[in-house]
Amino acid sequence: MHGFENGIKGMFDLEVGIFEDPSPAPTMLEVGSRNDNCVAESSGLIPEEWKPVQEGLSRTKKQRRRDALDRLEREAKERQKRNRMLLDNQVVGRKVHMEKSFTRVLPENTTNEGPANDNDSLSRDLLSNEASEVSTLVNQSTSKNPRSVLGNAPAEAMAQTSSSSRLEQQSPVGISTKTVNAKIMSKWNPMHTLAASGQKNRLDLLLRRGGEINAQDVDGFTAMHWAVLRGGARDTIIRYLLNSDAHLTAKEKDGATVLHYAARNANSFAIKSLLRSNADINACDNEGWTPLHIAAQSGRTDIVHLLFAMGADTDVYNKDGNTPLDLAQSFCESFITLAKKEMASRLIATKGSSKLTTGEEWDQSKSSTVDLSKITSKKWIPLHTLAGSGQIKHVVLLLKHSIDVDTRDKDGLTALHWAAICGRDTMVRYLLKSGADATAIDKDGASVLHYAIRCANTYAMKAVLRRHADVNACDNEGWTPLHIAVQSGRLDIIKFLLTRGADTRIKNKDGNSALDVALSFGKGLYYYHIVELLKKETQRSR
Template sequence: METKSPNSLQESSTPSDTETTSGDGIQLLKAVKEGNIELLQQLLEGGAEVNFQDEWGWSALHNAVQCCREDMVNLLLHYGADPCLKKKNGATPFIIAGIVGNVELLKLFLSKGADVNECDDNGFTAFMEAAVHGEEEALKFLYENGAEVNLSRKTKENQKRLRKGGATALMDAAENGHADILKILLDEMGADVKARDNMGRNALMYAFRKSDNGNLVDIIPLLLYHGADVNVRGEKGKTPLILAVERGHLGLVQMLLEQEHIEIDDTDSEGKTALLLAVELKQKEIAQLLCNKGASTDCGDLVMIARRNYDAPLVKLLLSHGAREDGCPPVEDWKPQSSRWGKALEHLRRIYRPMIGNLKIFIDEEYKITDTSEGGIYLGFYEGQEVAVKRFSEGSTRGQQEVSCLQSSRVNNDLVTFYGSESYKDCLYVCLALCEQTLEEHFAACSGEAVENEEDVFARNVLSSVFKAVEKLHLLCGYTHQDLCPQNILIDSENAICLADFDESVKRAGEPQEIKRDLQALGWLVLYVVRKGEVPFETLKTKSNEEVIRLSPDEETRDLIRCLFNAGDNVQGHLNGLLGHPFFWSWENRYRTLRDVGNESDIKKGVFKSKIVQLLQPEKSECSRSFARWTSKMIHHTHNCCLGVHLSCSPLNSTREETVHCLVHC
């Protein structure tokens, strides 16, 4: 009999074939779930699809592992089951073996090619699953076979954007109350107690998520003994101390208060301290403990709350520790200057926060302006003034450089205003004027709004301010910026421009190369601003100087960029000269200049046939617009005109006679 090709038409699947396969597959899953190995073998011998998966991706092998049926697992593997087959959520038979804690199956799948650190789509490894479910033997076996103890959960990009993921096996064990697993991880496997997930939570916070109070009494001391951060924050800004108060557990509160660096007056995102919560929850013993440990009673209307609860002993306790009858000061009529950050500023002003010197700040996502390479920028109040607070680790070279540069340039109005700095808990807080947006954000918001043949006053004002800022930075402060870019040019609530971000600035020691780097960046910025951000700044940095100049829309811009790129050796004061460049002239000033240096006799005599008079003749009520015609008639043909030579070479050095000569003979 002739053998048919596997690709022949006769061998194609028909609907009845599909239905048969599906039916046999369902029977296969059912046989495993019911533990009927005889039926399982019969179906396999009858040709049932061994790797059939239901709508959730469960195969017979996944089910056999879940049921810890090693005999069924071996039978399925014998008939070709894929040992690395994944469910819809990415879980493999090996990971499921970690969940059920079956060491023999873990050993078997490792021999079949499983990766000891393989994970499902949510980032769970077999080791993590063993920690979640308290499977001690499986945990030890996996550790001995190379499982990474401190591996953090990796998630899909959409989940990562929501700050999901990042948890470790230690956090899993703490959350599920497995004190024995926790002890093994910490004492025997070197688990990192300082590790945090993508939301900044550590194992201490995870312990409060699901574990009951009984388990917490065993778990919390272990974590604290190994150095867990006691001031970490979780959901809604709550600290372990606040969570312990919410649970009403006096022993846990006492345990946490005994920690050397406990922040007893820390607040949650609603501005509530541990003491305020204890009063609200009528927890007199915990309130007394907190007061005895020095908790501030200036954190809300504590006495009023206690009176409302008819708790006279608590009222007496609070008054004895300095609480006021009118704990909340009267609400003042205050409106934020910032429209963009107004709502968050109002909330921050309203809630209680312990002061850091003259600074009120809350390190929370609600008040974050942006991320930085170190500690982020947050909203705050410095001496009552709304500010942007740039956060550094104490001793940071970048932080010290920022403060040093800002202190030397306090009189420079074109640089961001520096109010002061504070240090607290190994952090440096640099307080700056709060602005509405960056130059990059401005152009992103105004994309597509460019109008042809209109005077670009915004571009001229922005670049004039930046040039002045950099010039003063160089000459008066003795610094170079070294990071000039659209993100570091800020626009305040009154649309004023200022230069910011000096943590890469360099104190000059007579070396012109640093100045030239700033001038080069200014050249890119000129084109970026004139083209209204349509060419990304990072793209401009990759282009040659000739390409950047070629992209310029007009001769004035080309010449200004050329002057920046080719500054020569004498760079001191170079920007001061460029601030008089024709690029910075208004259209009206250009018109007046041309009028003044033109053929004066023709103008005075009204020789209307004169070329210069015709070129300078303004249209009715559109004096400044006439310059657009001037550029189209004269600048457009600069390659045939000696004026073009002056503009492209050294326009600032052209004599009056040369300019007049150009105007008359063009």
């Protein structure tokens, strides 16, 4: 037994120190130096073009984000510097172009009150020679617009194509002030067309060339009237005209102010802007109608609330003896569900009373049928006001009560005219489906298509053409829709009319074709493409 155990022990006897490391453990300095040597040896294996990639991979996420922000900042600075250089070049080029094309005109009364000498006389001779070479408007009175700059095609020359004389070959300068005022009083004033179509840049250039911002047409409308009538996309035009000191007290031939038409179109932006500029909120027209009367007739409670909050007087009587509340109560019971009841609760019933009309008082005063006998005005027709404000449900109820869809006001305009002018596309569609006459004309012979193009209402333009409106219809002055499209400068509308068969050879009573109207604007108003297009179309039609 003992011999067996001794044999087993002998089998597992190991030498002393067999598992010990014969070499001592390296120190930290030795480890560091060894790693450096490995890196140095391995660095030679990486190609030079891969080293930036290796460095990018070794960077942390925070460092990469910082590098990206620095790169974006450098690119932004370079882009800003490049844009600044381009802008400076454009300014310099514009100055050179203005000096060459638009020579500055000296007033007639410019004199030198200093001591007379040879140099002064020489300078006066040079100035007089220069003024004679460029055909200056010395005999004309100075324009009221302080920003006016006279050029090769002043506003009077553009207005000349709107009224009473043929576009002649000679320079359009030298027109007397009396003749200019007579020609500005035209139906198709270029200033008004540009305002209605939303052409701000062209309107600005027209004013710089001596156009009068408060010029009125034959109906007494100004550019501000047309801007608030179109609304929506014309808010920029309204702001621009207000900044250019447009008169807010201007009245058309029936005494209606800009605020009246803003209320008719339910243009809340225009109403707020006009009231901030101290427009008269209680101004009355020749029939005693205030903007609140029109807002109550339109059924737009938001406009009524706005005027009421801004201090509109609810006790004003028009010539029919009606207050705004009387107009709201002239409609039938069905209109109560269309916010008439809410409107009546916001209007004061009796003069001098601060108590609002309650629902019970409204129920007692309401009628079961439409009672429009209180409204004898031929200007503020309910159907037209509702069409202009976009109240299609109210229009439906009026037509159900046997109201003629083609009812005309004193100017010969129909509800379809006003819907096209005010940009109410849904109203235009409904009126046409209800049998409205797409070829209706006003007292001046202007059709719905004329007004739709003037206000750049492409939907109404296409809708009436689908209803067989005459694309070459002429008004009493011989103006076609193509004439007005060229005057507005809308190249897209011009191209569309040409595809529908518009004739470029038709001339108005002044003997001007659409090409003549385009040429009358001269340089600087971006009419080059229009002129080229009309020339090609005229040559093709020959």
